Amino acid sequence: MNAGRRIKYYVCAFAVLVMVAGTIYWRPAASPELTAARDVSPAESAGDTRSTMPVVQKEATSLPADPVSSADRPLPVSMLISPSQYDTEIDGRLHEDGNGNLIVDVGFRDLFDYFFSALGEKTAEQIAADMEQYIDGALSPRAAEQARALLKMFIAYNRDLAEYTTANNTDVYNLHGRALVDYLKAYQAYLADTRMRHFGREYSDLFFGSEEKYQAYTIARMELGLTDLPDEERKRQIEELRSQLPEKQQEIIRNHERMNEFMSREQAWQDEGVSGEELYDRRLANYGYDAAQRMAALDESNRRWQSRLNDFFQEVDQISATDWPEADKKDLIEGIKVSSFSETERLRVNVIERYRQKNNNSQN
Template identity: 30%
Template sequence: MKALVYIPLLAAALLLGWQLTRSTPPTPAPTHAVVAADAAAQTAPASLLRETPASSTGAPQANSLRGTEVDGRLQVDADGNLLISDQLRHLFDYYLSTAGEQDHGQIVAQVQALIRDSLDDPARSQAMDLFQRYLDYQRALVELEQDFPAAADIDSLWARQDAVQRLRADLFSPAEHQAFFAAEESYNRFTLERLSILHNPNLSDEEKAQDIEALRESLPDAMQALLVPQIHQDLRQQTQALRATGANEGAVRELRMEMVGPDATARLEALDVQRAQWQQRLDDFARERDAILSQPGLADSDRDEAVQALLDARFDSTEQLRVSALMR
């Protein structure tokens, strides 16, 4: 899942719209039914795992994938049925990510060969069917995108999300839908609700920040574990982008308030102060060390002793390990 949340708000809406409809080049094919493994089978023991063989004729042919570890696994339950999990989508996307580098038919043939080499029936037929329906989904997603404008408001983004979910429900069983898309859809819903708060003209900036934090805290713990790292990754990237353009700390604070709320913003600002103080100590030490090293007439041993004395005076033993590593 790579949902995107950007500030300013218009950019957030546009980029989220792109995220909700991203796709790989499709291939026309009929839709078939698949026997999905029972959801409880997702806890199958590791002994039932069948990993993709490196020597398979379905091994990745694209230069960009050579030497990489295959992302995703093919698994079966105790009865030999295909185990439905997010590993299947990871596997499909791993190969489909080479679109443009390889002919689409070649990519499809590699995945099909991998399935044939790795699984026996009934799991083999089930995996073939599910892969075909995933390709159908990719094709339908492109067609669905044509019904939505490129520049969309919040209502259009909600409509787009609902349409994508209906498409998935039509093509996949509940177990498949859950395994393939649950985390992504939860993140998208959270993002849209967050954008709705940000666009609410009746709320002050402080109220918006508080509502966003309450929204995040209202999520189940398991979902927060999925969302919070992505939110902070997005925040780091956007903060770096803001600072790279010369934005002041007020703009950074506004971004943080909107994305993670007042409490987390206060913690991040305290961390900024700590980092700035640490960097200043490093800069002061480096300047004085350079002055010692540049003194003429000092023996190497005297320079080493003077630098060590400076290090001892400025940093404790734990900090000295960090300083030494940085200075190297």
């Protein structure tokens, strides 16, 4: 693989994800809930907030499933998440210790990312208010106050990312070679500095340390792609870089590479028009008997599933094209869905329905 193609490949793994992360957050807008965080500098905001936070604790004591009575909850959880999240599980959990202090772990960042992944369906201010209500319903008052302070730190941090991205509107897709690597290095340095200003060393390492190690590895690997080293030497140096990562990340990378290799091979066979017995024989030779059998069974299962989906949505389209009352259409479609799919399958169908509806709306 030549240097240019290697660079494009690694951009997909790092550059796009890192750069888009800042742009998904909001532009500043007037809001009573967020004014205080906006009226002070990021450093002041982070400093004031951290003074109210407990130290990072390694051992988490999970809260009971329902730590407060339903009467204390401002809204049920289903009212706090966005429609696209109805069939999902909330990512991240909140914990407190026996003294009522928030146990700060990476689960809080997962929770923040989960709520704010719905940005666009709701405004940033609405999501922040929803998350505050979720916090109040999940924690005792003292821990909830600490969690709200941490939430403000994340809000201020992500606002800074959005403002930086707007002010430095570089088209990363048009950067190549050394220019791309230098840009990513500068951006990574900015991220590290901004995280330190908002979170301090301990929280910055806790929330972002793992991904920073992976991003540094990715940039170093991209730099190797710019060299004229022989393939074997380049591979050796990449392995050396990888060995410096935590074992969990190394295993993730290995799994991704195996999956990429598998997908590339399968796509090449599909492009060749390989199917049936020949496809089975190739899988048998490359993956072994058990894997070839499982893949054949999966292919058949997917074929049947796709056929059932096609039949269902054909009926949906026919019903939707009638001039019947909307309520009657909805009831009839729901009845067909219940009779055609299991409860678990209906969760998948619901997601596909929303995707189809979104596409239809964008085309109209």
